[in-house]
Amino acid sequence: MGHRTILHIDMNAFFASVEQSTNPDLQGRPIAVTGGGQRTVITTSSYEARAFGVRTGMAVWEAKRCCPELIIVVGDNRKYTHTSGEIMKMMLDYTPEVEVFSIDEAFMDVTHSLSLFNTPENIANLLKARIKHSFGITCSIGIAPNKLLAKLASDMQKPDGLTIIRPEDVSRVMERLPVKELCGIGRKTERQLTLMGIRTCGELGRCPEERLTGKFGIAGKRLKEMGLGRDDSPVIPHGEDDEVKSVGHSMTLDKDIDRREEVLRFLLQLSEMVGRRARRYNVTGRTVTLYVRYADFFTSFGKQQTLANYINLSEEIFKAAVELLDSVELEQPIRLLGVRLSSLRHQSEQLPLFEDERRKAFATQAMDEVNSRYGEFTVTFGSLLPSREKNGSFVISPAWRPSGIRNVDVK
DNA sequence: TCTGGGGTCCTAGGACCC
């Protein structure tokens, strides 16, 4: 059996690169893309900023301490989503087998494209040139016999890298590689492995399977395979089995809150965000989860409820979320609130049978369109939310003004 | 002046039914 040829494409500092390429003032300068709230962190930083020690996840003040000249850019997700989509489309020119792994990463199985394009390096170079030409940004590409190794390879040279791991290179590459470098082995697993005396992939691959399954259960089998650089998971093209499993929104509030009225106000907006997106995806769900992180940052919990019916109207989601809120005794002020809808059912597009339901469906649709104009992420940022004082100054939903909350009967 | 937000998958235990 012949081996496969897989590419992994990883856009370099994607959000920051898009900002720099579309704004000459930012080119060659240390910039960082963030959210808009008071407690936002660095989402991505340019390589110029990374040279100063700026890292993803840092608080803004912390990043500025590393790099006083750092330019902060509030992210524009639509711009990134659009650019990402165009780039993914380019990939389809080389093979239909493209798996979108995230907004800035994709796998391509080019095994059957080589008769047309010669070598995988050729495909990689064509793609890099086109992305650079169209969007002025670079990517790193890994080429390998499977997804695990292709992803590993794309990580080896940044930015603008091209790294090939050939079948005959695998054992040499894995031998001294720290286990943490593999996609799927995180902090906790790394620590457990270290405690077992396993530090490198070479050691992991040689570890008796029973020792690993004894510690990790059936995941142990997979771990050993990973250590050996083996992976037979297929590249799954978009559209086949990629139905969403849940839809959620959460936000860290600008300030911790503990007044019920205030909690409900945010809960309502989150429910609206979730409902709107569920309707756009044409899904309904019957499990609603409320997520709370307390002021101390470390304590958090989720509470879920499965309903008898499938729902996707904002007010139904809100109602379930409030029920969940009322079933717990809050122990601290709240730092972060989240609402998620799961156990989803995907429905085919069809109009309701009865006139009044049809009208309601149309109204919902119109409302969704209005809200869409403000962008998916607008409401994420607590600072932009309408305060009770300037009630209604910002369109979230005509039908759901914050003042309406007071009428909701919860006990 | 601390530490975002979107997801997926897996496990463990209890309730309940057959």
Added chain:
DNA sequence: TCTGGGGTCCTAGGACCC
């Protein structure tokens, strides 16, 4: 009435990814 056991659904929580 006692016994064991399998299957499914649900909740909570953890690990991991970007």
